[in-house]
Amino acid sequence: MLGNTYGRMFRVTTCGESYGKALAAICDGVPPGLALCDADIQEELDKRRPGQSDIDSPRQETDQVQIFSGMRDGYTTGAPVGMIIYNVDTLPQHVKEYEDAKDLIRPGHAEYTYRIKYGDYVDWCGAGRASGRETAARVAAGAVAKKLLAREGIRVVAYVRQLMDITANVEEMSFEEREANSLKNEIFCPDLETAQKMIEFTRQVKEQGDTLGGVVEILTVGVPPGLGEPVFDKLSASLAKGLMSIPAVKGCEIGAGFGSTKMRGSECNDIPYMKDGKIRFRTNNSGGIDGGISNGEDIVVRIAVKPTSTISITQETVNMAILQDAELAAITRRDATICGRICAVAAAMTRITVLDHLMMWRGYDAVSGIEHKLGW
């Protein structure tokens, strides 16, 4: 496996599996002087922690994180910040269950592709590194990025925008409302009324043994105009990669996204105008990014989250050991939807990506000696 490192300047490396001893993240590029403690990381981890509601997986992980490097007296030193989370709920009976079924492809999961790629040595327990559990390390790293971005006035919130056919109404809500409200329910939906409908519906579907997907929206505010390297490393392209690398994400759009394909140019173009000495735009179909570079408006990205693959309904499948058709029994320990829990991961990947671009730009800009005018 390659590709366990992400970023160019703010660089995150992770390791760890669902039923391994521990997960870890190393953040390279953390500047000195940031006040940081385990609790800062824990706060974010708790947002994606399983076992907290009846629509999540019942797996009991405390997700206790320990920062073990890069610190002196409560402040970062500039050295890479290492964080480790030991797995605890890896009881033998669960391992046994996975071992018994290890040759059966669980439809929608990655058993087949991992088995092709890693052969008989693949980690068959709890999906191994393919498990959503690896994202705990991303969230830990994202918590470091969050604190750094806060100093620049950049904030990120992710929430469930749509669940199956139920769509939240958030247009009129401020960033603060979206953030505060999404923490008030287990589905991370800021439209509180709709959230109840979503939860209700999820419970129904769960009882039927089935699962749900939805759309998560990630809103980033406070990004100055100028972020993003405008050819291959566009801010939009970088965000797409970061977000599409999250398990279960099957699509990504920015601003009007796929909706813009049904607009004419005269409707889609965001018209600039002067406001309080700054250039602003009357609409935000661009999602805050023009030509791969942030334009000072809110950055709005949405991702498509597929329904959880693990269902409590018997499914046809293949036994990989004997290459024969087989049947997979219903599985009980599962999330009815991961839309809620994935919000913390989506916010983390967004923060890491934006911070990485901020550092790239600053390094580049500092040798230019040009003045950025235009009222900014």
Added chain:
Amino acid sequence: MLGNTYGRMFRVTTCGESYGKALAAICDGVPPGLALCDADIQEELDKRRPGQSDIDSPRQETDQVQIFSGMRDGYTTGAPVGMIIYNVDTLPQHVKEYEDAKDLIRPGHAEYTYRIKYGDYVDWCGAGRASGRETAARVAAGAVAKKLLAREGIRVVAYVRQLMDITANVEEMSFEEREANSLKNEIFCPDLETAQKMIEFTRQVKEQGDTLGGVVEILTVGVPPGLGEPVFDKLSASLAKGLMSIPAVKGCEIGAGFGSTKMRGSECNDIPYMKDGKIRFRTNNSGGIDGGISNGEDIVVRIAVKPTSTISITQETVNMAILQDAELAAITRRDATICGRICAVAAAMTRITVLDHLMMWRGYDAVSGIEHKLGW
């Protein structure tokens, strides 16, 4: 500007602007022994060349490419392949037009973000490096990847799937039909009847001074199961980055994509079964990628292309030099839609990305010594 290099093993670096002297691409990682000539590159370049129909930009660029390194007697040598395309249609009257309007933001374009980022030294002529013209160099590099992938039996075709509300019906078409048909019309739509409707509609909208967007689908066949690095460098995430880095692309989805958010798990899961000794899937909602790794099915990706920003309708805007509201006159030299021409670029980025992953995997796999069984 950073980020003009793409890929880890098959690595493409480009430079050049709309009204600069030339565009170039350097392909690193090209193996020795590939028969290659200028005409191989030209064939792909001609697919995105402007000035070929009344719905494209009237700019006359011959896009003559010259391979200037990495060759000996008609075969690649293993050294990096350098390719250069001199710009020809850069007449003073066009430069003058751009110069006169250089302080006005063209809505939907990147003048403002470039001006913020690069200051007064920004290349104001014809959008400079932000112009879609830079994609000619991508297409040249993609042509090299195309020939390499052909030896592995991997083929890519990109075509217009949807234009505004007009959707093509391609489900029943083979790869060969999609490829052959899409070359038969200027909108690159394999459903020939629908193609005519699209062209007709585009002409109407063009006469109204307006522009259109749409959805381009990229189909990749022949990819063996196993490609993709399953955490940050998932094949899906890498494709998303490559495709979202193309100008005007605002969204990307794989397989059922956003549609999967309206399915239940029991419906979305692709059921595996044995067929001719191989593991296959009854549906392809995954788009050929499970857990970030190819599963042997066709890889199906769609991108959202926004309507061309340049329109022949007067628009409100801002004059960046004096920071005042202004008006931008209608512009005549433009594409009514770029959906057709972008197909060659989307195919190129897909090829480069798939080849890069193939080389990564091969290098990794060659030190493992494991056998890949499972009938593959």
Added chain:
Amino acid sequence: MLGNTYGRMFRVTTCGESYGKALAAICDGVPPGLALCDADIQEELDKRRPGQSDIDSPRQETDQVQIFSGMRDGYTTGAPVGMIIYNVDTLPQHVKEYEDAKDLIRPGHAEYTYRIKYGDYVDWCGAGRASGRETAARVAAGAVAKKLLAREGIRVVAYVRQLMDITANVEEMSFEEREANSLKNEIFCPDLETAQKMIEFTRQVKEQGDTLGGVVEILTVGVPPGLGEPVFDKLSASLAKGLMSIPAVKGCEIGAGFGSTKMRGSECNDIPYMKDGKIRFRTNNSGGIDGGISNGEDIVVRIAVKPTSTISITQETVNMAILQDAELAAITRRDATICGRICAVAAAMTRITVLDHLMMWRGYDAVSGIEHKLGW
């Protein structure tokens, strides 16, 4: 701090400081199916562990390593291998000592450059990340590479070739002798008689409160011809970077190295000849690398290790807090020379670099389809 990740395909990321909680290494690119256990890593760590002889630092670190990810039932799974080493000998009295002297530059150390770079938040304790202690994580990663290279028949040994003016005679020794003998004494010198002289001399110098440097030679055998990317990523250049990144290394040469500057071309050129159907060379002034690519001969690299900076003699210095000249008292806890302990680190960096190149080449070569003939 950036740059805590090394390599392109076999990629090592480390973190941890001298007096932090723990050191860690994450190895990305480890193939599945490698039998690996903590003891494999421990064996290499023990070669650089302090406190084992009277010429080493008396710091008592057990350097107990725990592999916490990437494993299932004793074999690697393909997932990144995470390893952690908790620091134990970080008693408050030592911390106090460092705190009392934290504003004084210890001549030859990096206090000043770290303080300039990381400001007042720098980790002042035991040199923080600038301490040679960080190399424990490199050695852990190198132990993984060692096992992988062993399967390819590639072996590496590092030993002290010269200490001050005392030079070992190893020319006639086989790889096996050099390896076995260097483990027989605390200075890692395979010429056992000379080793005793070195140890004797080191003890004398230590009593005088002073320290010594020397030359470490790294011999790599079994590398097939063809490794190394021949422009910027020459095998020689990559080895130079890896080895010069080890603290205290001030020079690096390959083959005849600086000696070749005193030869004529007719003397320096290695003459090829046929031997047993293979192309071999009569001399090895090239050190096994021609044009940045391995030529099948032994790879011979030497590094210059400066005398340990920490001495038991009072030195003039500067107090950085008040920017005034000051005096630094003699320090007692120190290595009289690190030439011996650095051998394990040099071997580790060589292994990591060679493996990385092996994987790069294999990935590249696998898409070429050419035959490598020439009797190889």
Added chain:
Amino acid sequence: MLGNTYGRMFRVTTCGESYGKALAAICDGVPPGLALCDADIQEELDKRRPGQSDIDSPRQETDQVQIFSGMRDGYTTGAPVGMIIYNVDTLPQHVKEYEDAKDLIRPGHAEYTYRIKYGDYVDWCGAGRASGRETAARVAAGAVAKKLLAREGIRVVAYVRQLMDITANVEEMSFEEREANSLKNEIFCPDLETAQKMIEFTRQVKEQGDTLGGVVEILTVGVPPGLGEPVFDKLSASLAKGLMSIPAVKGCEIGAGFGSTKMRGSECNDIPYMKDGKIRFRTNNSGGIDGGISNGEDIVVRIAVKPTSTISITQETVNMAILQDAELAAITRRDATICGRICAVAAAMTRITVLDHLMMWRGYDAVSGIEHKLGW
């Protein structure tokens, strides 16, 4: 071939061979607003241009460079700067000579390793990409870096310090003298008297059909303290890689280098002291870099350049086509030593490396918000 791109922030990609159509360099990361013209590049290229004296190769290349992208009205725009140099002295008779001898290994050259790696498709003409001719593209890129560093007050000069046993005396010379004097003679040695001896001796050796090597010293002044990423990407390690990637370089040392292995710690440690409010060092055994980070003193690096491999003396060799011992006739078109011409390349690689680190640090530092005090 991989590895034709160098750097992380200021990133240089090159291509081109000895007898291909052209060489090119693309510089990514060039800021906007730098006044730049072909003549700026030409000035540096002329320093390594062949055919200018009787001790250089008689090949007549004008090395005319054309900047073809990244410019507008004489200033860089921020877009990548592309530069191309067409080869001119590639007459059929020379090609024929190379073709006739293409199966013979030229001792000291890379024919064998390239043939092993790239098979029968290798570029056999004039050493192809293994030729020193590829360094013209490095020099072109270095000229861009030179102008950017000049704005920061950072200057680099490279000169011949030693040729065989003849050593120049430069200790007392200022940077300006070294620079001015080294341009006064064809061997680039600032000690003018010694330069004459070197040239005289080179002529003698040339008449004997033989060649010479030597030591080139690279002096960098004006680097502020703080540059360099102190683990794997130490400034010293990065310089070592950049310099060791130059053809014919077999060793690299910084400051006292290998000489430090014969010093005691008390002698080798550079003693800091206060001078004019700044921390300075009484000696510079460190070569201006402590712990991988610049300390504000001059950065002094030396490289070992082996004698030119091409000699006018008949040599034994192997015919690779028939795998039999053979004889290689004397070759006449050659450099008697490349020590002089390599200076321009060494300076270029140093500049590119230092600029890259400057940009990395600035990007990192800009998010730290700390104050760098210590009188700097």
